[in-house]
Amino acid sequence: MYGGGAAPILVLSQNTKRESGRKVQLENISAGKAIADVIRTCLGPQAMLKMLMDPMGGIVMTNDGNAILREITVQHPAGKSMIEIARTQDEEVGDGTTSVIVLAGEMLAVAEQFLEQQIHPTVIIRAYRQALEDAVVFLQNRMGVVLDVNDRGKLLGVIKSCVGTKFIGRWADLAASIALDAAQTVLVDEGGRREIDIKRYAKVEKVPGATIEESAVLKGVMVNKDVTHPKMRRRIENPRIVLLDCTLEYKKGESQTNIEIMKDTDFTRILELEEEQMHKICEEIIAVKPDVVFTEKGISDLAQHYLLKAGISAVRRVRKSDNNRIARACGATVVNRTDELREEDVGTKAGLFEIKKLGDEYFCFVTECKDPKACTILLRGASKDVLNETERNLQDALHVARNIMLEPKLVPGGGAVEMATAQFLTEKGKSVKGVSQWPYRAVAQALEIIPRTLIQNCGGNTIRTLTALRAKHATGGLTWGINGETGELADMKDLGVWEPLSVKLQTYKTAVETAILLLRIDDIVSGSKKKDRDGETKSAAPTEESVKE
Structure with a gap:
């Protein structure tokens, strides 16, 4: 109800208040889904690039989730927290920024039906938490494969599978060996405590001209x-x-x-x-x-x-x-x-x-x-744009090299680990009592978004391929996933596509925690104060427009 010409004062009955909370939750979910949809086509080896233009007229061409979201201006508060998680993921493990956004968007999307069925957000949150704990235990005990840090071929294979989804993928062998050499150079082992400080001691110098093949790690x-x-x-x-x-x-x-x-x-x-x-x-x-x-x-x-x-x-x-x-x-x-x-x-x-x-x-x-305990990576390339994208891709490769040298445990890539975890959670969900079992199983359903997106980006038949993949996992084929190049089923062990366990754990934790955080919000109140006619300052209630912005 509005007083003539005064600041809007919101009078809420008990009933409207609850409605407002549900409305805000659904708004947050749609904001999260919108951000995830922007990034979704950037997942996998057949990822599309985004061209971003900044206010100064400069352009950025990239398929790195974090770089894209850094350039986007978002008004909605829930959208801002989604962008924040890509930055967190990048700072923590340096890889998986696209996956974490896609996964968090899907975790929110599957919660929508429960809110419409009047299930309280606390029930959904409790089920999500339980599912996350079980998934983490499953990954560490059942899916993790220990890697020998001295086996250079295996290390290069892991870094290559990370770089394969990027622009620099055509020079995957070169990029992987550069990343590994740089990480091994800056490795400091003091009394059993290993430290690899890539940010400070592995500097990337970009010099336009020559070809990418001439890039190298300098011993100095x-x-x-x-x-x-x-x-x-x-x-x-x-x-x-x-x-x-x-x-x-x-x-x-x-x-x-x-x-x-x-x-x-x-x-x-x-x-x-x-x-x-x-x-x-x-x-x-x-x-x-x-x-x-x-x-x-x-x-x-x-x-x-x-x-x-x-x-x-x-x-x-x-x-x-x-x-x-x-x-x-x-x-x-x-x-x-x-x-x-x-x-x-x-x-x-x-x-x-x-x-x-x-x-x-x-x-x-x-x-x-x-x-030397420090090195410089000399990058050559045709133009500034090519060099900038190559550097972004190389940073991801460096982080992967660092992660596997600090914690040498791997899980199969190509959506295999998501599918195996989804299969495990679906089975375990049957033993969960009460209403919680539905949100618990929804987490398993949300995890399938990764293999589904990989198939979509290859232009494959989503439903048929996903059904075949489910059948494989039901019969114990834990390492089966999607071949990112063709969109068909493949055994990741034979294909040699592996990912560091630390990246996967961070992705799941960040995605689920963000979904939980956004589901807990039941109202958005603007902090701006408006003067009343009598001179009293009242907090302006959120109008529908301010929430939608």
Whole structure:
């Protein structure tokens, strides 16, 4: 009911309140389904690409679920939480972003019928939770296959099955070996605790030009820099490297400093002091006999002159992250002040320092390192768009390599694991008492969306193929799934399509938890306040339009 010209005040009877709750739940479900429908065609090897245009006129072409959702602007709050789960999945395990959205959308869709039958959301949530716990136990105990981390062929096969669904799939062998080499390079094993920090120590450098086949993992680091002086050496074998985090420039006085010059010799003296200061700093560097100096700050002309005379090549304004990578690769320590330089701070593990020109730009290579704990992946490709998509795909491959090296357990891919879990939950659902058994079995039905989508994206006959797959699983063929290329049934063991268990567990947990979260919401209240005519501030009740936005 509305007062004339005043803020809308919602008067609710007991009956309308409940109706409003159900309405919001159904709105949330349709928002979740809408997001899932956008992404659905991006699943599997025959996935379609989406072309996204940003406000600046730039374009992105990709089939990576997370990248697509990052670019989409969504108004509906439930839609926003769906997008958030793709980001979570990407940060946690780096793969399965499309699957998690499709699955969460389907988990919400199958709950719709129960809400219409007046089953309380708490009952549905309890059944979903129980189904998730049982599915996790089933995956760990019955479906998980332990992998030998030292078997390079098997590791490459797993990474290849992940990359096969991407744009880079045509170069699957190359991409898989790059990802595996990079993950093994940055692996640190300290007292049984394994750590693989891909984000910080495996940097991807994209250089347009040449072909994708020329991409490689460097045994060391590459930075987009040139030496500061044209006469400095551009190739040094077995260099001694010093890394600094301080400026090699004369430190001027602060803004309050006043200098009074009485006679002409005073000014000359000031210049001499500057020279002496620079000479002292350079002497401290030269004392440890380095061949190359990298600094994160600037280098003055005078410092360049002294370093050149000593036969030292200098590179300035290196990023902090790059400096840390060089430190890991060549065994140097980043020093904050030149007077603290010691012999043990000098990096001696690098085999070659070299400046090369790729395309239009100069790059500095510190390579042939002995046991580098950091690396650079050099990506070549026809254009910026191709390179960007290749990098997104390669990041997924790197994460898969990391996951299987940290937790070497696999499950069959191609929808086989979903079908096996669905079969198990359907059987177990028969023993669940009361109304809960229907939502419990609905989780099993929702899991079938993955094989169904794979068949649809291949243009196969969905109903016939899915029925045949159900029959296979009913007779114990746990590893049977969908061949993503043809849309027909295939044994994943023979096809060699495997996925890391950690990715699957994360996908199921995130999808079910999100569905539960959205089913718990029974009202959306706008936080904006509106002034009443009497000056009282009242919270504006949600109108139908505000909920739909």
